[in-house]
Amino acid sequence: MFKWRHHSAAAPKLAESEAPPLAPVAPAEPARHDELMRRWISFAAMQQRVIRTLVSEIQQASAVVETEADNLSGRFRRLAICAEQQTARVDDLSKLAIGIEVDGEVVPIDRIAGLLEETLSDVVEKILLLSKDAMQMVYALSELNSNVDKVDSCMEELSKINRTTNMLALNARIEAERAGRAGAAFRVVAGEVRELSGATARLSTDMETELKAVTDGIANGHETLKRVATIDMSQNLLAKDRLEVLMSALIRRSASLASVVGDAMKEAEVISADVSAMVTGIQFQDRTRQRLEHVVDTLHVVDEALDELKETTMESLPPAAEGQELDTEWVKKLLDRFTLGDLRARFVAQILDGEQPAEAMPADGESANSGTVELF
């Protein structure tokens, strides 16, 4: 990619034809130069192992993060749905707290209390009116009874007069008999008076009978009214008082409930908004993955460049008598800085022991939940 080989291949040609002659080198210098180059190659090889190990770690970490982010995103989406449903339920609850649904219309509690108060006031008014009318009837019947008593007294007087009249007629008849023929006319008058007295007596008896019927009717009416008027409605009247107290308590409770549900509604909305924001936030993990891919890609390029440069350098060197040892000292110092045991083990295996990095990505379901977290 970086054409290291091309440039280094051109170098000998320049040395042979156009390049100025190199300054004389002491016999020891080429050997030292070769040694340094071999050390560089060894260092580059270690760098490549480090780069490949880092690439492997980044890919694995990215895969783990992506899996976890997907899991978290899924859970937050479910949480968001639950939060929305919860908000809807709280909204329904707030409607229930405000009033009662009647024929598809929500009637507020205070309106119900008002209707009840109107109805009860009407009932109370009617009870009062009935009580007043009943007592007025009682008063009227008492007056009527008093009048009947007076009529009864008059009837008594009438009977007395009639008895006297009858006695007078009888006496007149006796006197007429005594008078003989001279008293004939007087006898007729006495007879007529007696007839009149008898008719009056019969009429008086009829009137007494009728009057008794009226008196009995009044007495019955009075008794009936008494039964009606003595039904004590005071408890029914006081029921209004108790119902008003109950409705007041209901209104207060409804108001408290509405207040609590209102607070719950606000909190539910905050939760919904937070959960939505978290879902959105997790979706930015894609951007992190892309950044890591760029990092990995860059490291690949550096690795390839090192490969090319190593090969070019090795071509320019005479074959080594013995295999070059890897420069592991700085790597060991680096590994000593690691605090995560499993990470250190992988670096030792891949960098010092030369094992190939694991290519396999973590299996689905393998996540931070299934592994262990090494604490510092």
Place this chain on the structure above:
Amino acid sequence: MQLQVDRGAGQISMSGEFTFTDHGPFKQMVAELFATTGRSVILDLSKLDFIDSAGLGMLLLARDEAKKNDRELILRRPSGQVKRMFGVTKFSTLFTIED
């Protein structure tokens, strides 16, 4: 119910329980007071313990009678159940009630 009449002050003091059975004496006493001179007729209810719906009806009839005679009927110092009954029936809108 017991009634005490103070004709000079135009006042009837009622005590005990005011129910249907008291209609005769009550009507008579009220009629007697309305026959006297003076603007107001006062019913002192401070010792009245109980009133039923018939009693309330009789008070309303007494009020009508007062109006006919151009007199004012004052209900004075109701308490306990009597006061509650007056509250429920909104008697304060019909009578002058003095505490």
